[in-house]
Amino acid sequence: MDRWETQLRKGVVELAVLATIARGETYGYHILEQLRDGAGLAVPESTVYPALTRLAREGAVAVRSAASPAGPPRRYYRLTPVGRDRLRHMTAAWQTITGSLSRWLEGVPPCP
Amino acid sequence: MSLTAPALAPAVQELIDVRLDALDRVLLVRTPRADRLAIVQEVEAQIHQMLQEVGMDEPTPEQVLAVLARLDPPEAYLAPREAGGGHPPAPAPRRLPAAATAPDQPAHRRMARVSAVLGIVALVLGMLFPVAYLLAALAKSEVLMVLGCGLLVLLSLPSAIVAVVLAAIARRSGGWALAGLICGIVALVLMLLIGVFALLLLVAN
Secondary structure, three states: OHHHHHHHHHHHHHHHHHHHHHOOOEEHHHHHHHHHHHOOOOOOHHHHHHHHHHHHHOOOEEEEEEOOOOOOOEEEEEEOHHHHHHHHHHHHHHHHHHHHHHHHHHOOOOOO | OOOOOOOOOHHHHHHHHHHHHHHHHHHHOOOOHHHHHHHHHHHHHHHHHHHHHOOOOOOOHHHHHHHHHOOOOHHHHHOOOOOOOOOOOOOOOOOOOHHHOOOOOHHHHHHHHHHHHHHHHHHHHHHHHHHHHHHHHHOOOHHHHHHHHHHHHHHHHHHHHHHHHHHHHOOOOOHHHHHHHHHHHHHHHHHHHHHHHHHHHHHHO
């Protein structure tokens, strides 16, 4: 069951990351913090950082480096039109799937 | 190390560099260079921010290790990627020279197992040589000595050579290849010692 949940979380990380960046330009570690504290999604950095690089490579996010008060320069991410379009499609698909599944689960008798 | 990072004590910076280097090596085989550099940079930035969050302007090595322990291990970055939901697939992993990759073909695994079996056989045959020699000496039979010991050497030597060669070809196919390599080399060393022993006997006689 833990493995299923882990895979489920991994499956939605791209949507979660795009939704976080849609709230405003942000950097990698802050995305982790926002997902953990704001969305209640404790997604590991080993999943988020590769997702960010993939989104950047695919043109869904734009990246700029800026000096950081703590350590090396930070990479700041913001959504591109491609990213906004992708987020819109993923959100629609998510709402369709979760709506359908939620309705379906309502008919399931409670487990003893 | 970043050009703009505040200077840390060398021992502390080395700990961070070791972790980042390990992550870099893990990503080297499967990740495009630009992505690899970006991920390592993100992790480095996270480490520094985590150190600052706990008020560590001049952290000790122990404090840095505690921060590093909270990070995902480098191996976690090898986990299967999350589903992309119909988006274009990521580029195929870069192809590196054979020596830098871990071949996982069934042929290599079979080769590794054959190498291990031959290496063990060669080693056992080599270790039987003193037994054969003693038996022949007790029986006072030169024919038996030549036949017995010669047969053992004739069987053991090529087995050891083939075991080492197969292990070298299938070198990254896990424990079998390593077993074949070690047993083959030890058997070859045994053959060498037996050869020296035989020469000394001939000279003495």
